[in-house]
Amino acid sequence: MKQLELVAIVLILFGIFLFLFAKFFNFWGKLPGDINYSKDNFTFIFPITTSIFISIILSIILTVILNIFGRK
Numbered sequence: 001m002k003q004l005e006l007v008a009i010v011l012i013l014f015g016i017f018l019f020l021f022a023k024f025f026n027f028w029g030k031l032p033g034d035i036n037y038s039k040d041n042f043t044f045i046f047p048i049t050t051s052i053f054i055s056i057i058l059s060i061i062l063t064v065i066l067n068i069f070g071r072k
Contacts, residue, residue: 003066010065014058 033049 006065006069007062010061014061 031047031049031053035044035046035048037044
């Protein structure tokens, strides 16, 4: 249960960080490989590259945090 709480806290802090510093992260969803399709009043956005990038960053952060606090 302790690890789940830690993951929740990290995700909340990450979300607050992105919210406060959103102007510095304006490339989210606009990386090469992200799919944007617009026509008339319809827009489809599929940020596959951004999703992979976020997944890698979160994996690194969580691995470091779990190694600091000791994995059991």
